[in-house]
Amino acid sequence: MDKNTITVTSPLLPNLDEFNAMLKEIWASKWITNNGQFHKQLEKALAEYLKVPYISLFTNGTLPLLTALQALRITGEVITTPYSFVATTHSIWWNGCKPVFVDIEEETCGIDPNKIEAAITPKTTAIMPVHCYGKPVKMKQIQEIADKYGLKVIYDAAHAFGVEVDGESVLKAGDMSTLSFHATKVYNTLEGGALVCHDEKTKQRIDYLKNFGFAGETEVVAPGINSKVDEVRSAYGLLNLKQVDQAIANRQKVANRYREALRNVPGIRFFDDMLGVRHNYSYFPIFINAEEYGMTRDDLYVKMKEANVLGRRYFYPLISTFSTYRGLHSAAPDNLPIATRLANEVICLPMHHELCKEDVNRVIELIINNR
Ligand SMILES: Cc1ncc(COP(=O)(O)O)c(C=O)c1O
Numbered sequence: 619m620d621k622n623t624i625t626v627t628s629p630l631l632p633n634l635d636e637f638n639a640m641l642k643e644i645w646a647s648k649w650i651t652n653n654g655q656f657h658k659q660l661e662k663a664l665a666e667y668l669k670v671p672y673i674s675l676f677t678n679g680t681l682p683l684l685t686a687l688q689a690l691r692i693t694g695e696v697i698t699t700p701y702s703f704v705a706t707t708h709s710i711w712w713n714g715c716k717p718v719f720v721d722i723e724e725e726t727c728g729i730d731p732n733k734i735e736a737a738i739t740p741k742t743t744a745i746m747p748v749h750c751y752g753k754p755v756k757m758k759q760i761q762e763i764a765d766k767y768g769l770k771v772i773y774d775a776a777h778a779f780g781v782e783v784d785g786e787s788v789l790k791a792g793d794m795s796t797l798s799f800h801a802t803k804v805y806n807t808l809e810g811g812a813l814v815c816h817d818e819k820t821k822q823r824i825d826y827l828k829n830f831g832f833a834g835e836t837e838v839v840a841p842g843i844n845s846k847v848d849e850v851r852s853a854y855g856l857l858n859l860k861q862v863d864q865a866i867a868n869r870q871k872v873a874n875r876y877r878e879a880l881r882n883v884p885g886i887r888f889f890d891d892m893l894g895v896r897h898n899y900s901y902f903p904i905f906i907n908a909e910e911y912g913m914t915r916d917d918l919y920v921k922m923k924e925a926n927v928l929g930r931r932y933f934y935p936l937i938s939t940f941s942t943y944r945g946l947h948s949a950a951p952d953n954l955p956i957a958t959r960l961a962n963e964v965i966c967l968p969m970h971h972e973l974c975k976e977d978v979n980r981v982i983e984l985i986i987n988n989r
Contacts, residue, residue: 651849661674686794701961727751734763
C-alpha cells in the first residue's frame, strides 16, 4: 500500500511495552485460555465500562449472534434488516431459522418499527435489529411490538460499543445484545466479541454454550460451540479499554470536521448527533444524491480510490441480494425501497482515532473538488 494511502480505519493498538509485560505474566502462569485471570478481569472491566450487569466474551462478533439465538431457543422466522454485515442474517440461517427482511428508516439506517407488524406471521419468534453505524434504533417501539406478539429481541450491537441514550447503555434493551471487537471496530481485541444479557441464569447458559455446553467436568447440558477467549487477547483488551475514551474523542473531532466542511455541499447527506445520545463515531457514512452532487456514488468511490483515499461502501450490496437469500419473498427490492436506495448512495469515509487534520482535509477536498 502506498504510504500516502488514507485507509477507512486503523486499529486501536495497546502500548507494546505494557502488552509485553502482561505477556510475561501469562507465560509465567502458563494459564493461556479457559477463563484465566485476564479473561475474568476483562469481563468485569467491560461490564463496568458498558454499564451492563452481565457480559460474556466471545472470539468474534458472529458467534454471540449464533449463541444468542441458541440460548433463547429461537425457531421459525426472525425479522431483521438487509442493510448490515452478512453475519447478522447468516446467524439466523445457521440456526435453521428463516430470515424475514424488513426495510430500514432513512433517519437511523436501522429497522423501521412501523413496518415490523406487517412482517409478523404465526412462525415469527424474534426480531434482530441492528444499531447500524452505532446509531440507536427505536428500541421502545420495537419492545412494544415484541411484547404485543410475545417475541424475543436480539440486538446486533456490533457497532454500538459505548453508545448510550440518556445515560443508559443501548445494550440494556431487548433480551440480549451482541458486540464485535474486530480490528476495524472502535474497540478491538484483535478478533473478539461479546454477548450481553440481563440475568445471572442466562449468563450461565451462555457460558455453557460457548464452552461446548460443558456444565462441569463430565456434564454437557447443551450442544455448545467453542468461543472461549484466550489470555493474550484478554490482556490486549484490558489495555485497549484504557484508551478507548480518548480514541472516541479523537473520532468525534474528525466527525465534526467532516460535518463542518460538507454541510453545504449539494447532494451530500450525513448524520448529525442525535439528541441525548452518546455516540461512538464508529463510522462516518455519507449518502450521495448523484443528480444533485453531479457524480454517482460509484464514480466518487473510484475517484477516491485513485487518489489513495479508501472509502468503503458499507452496506452494499444488501444482504438480501446474495444468492442464499435473494429467493426469499421478503428480499424483493420493492419490499426494501429505502435500504435499496441507501445501499446505492452510501460511502463510509475514513474514520479512526489517528486520522490527522491534513488527511481529513485531503478527504474533504477530494469530495468538494471532485465534481
Ligand atoms: C453489524 C455487524 N454484525 C456482526 C459482525 C460480525 O462481527 P465479527 O467480524 O467480529 O465476527 C459485524 C462485523 O464485522 C458487523 O458489522
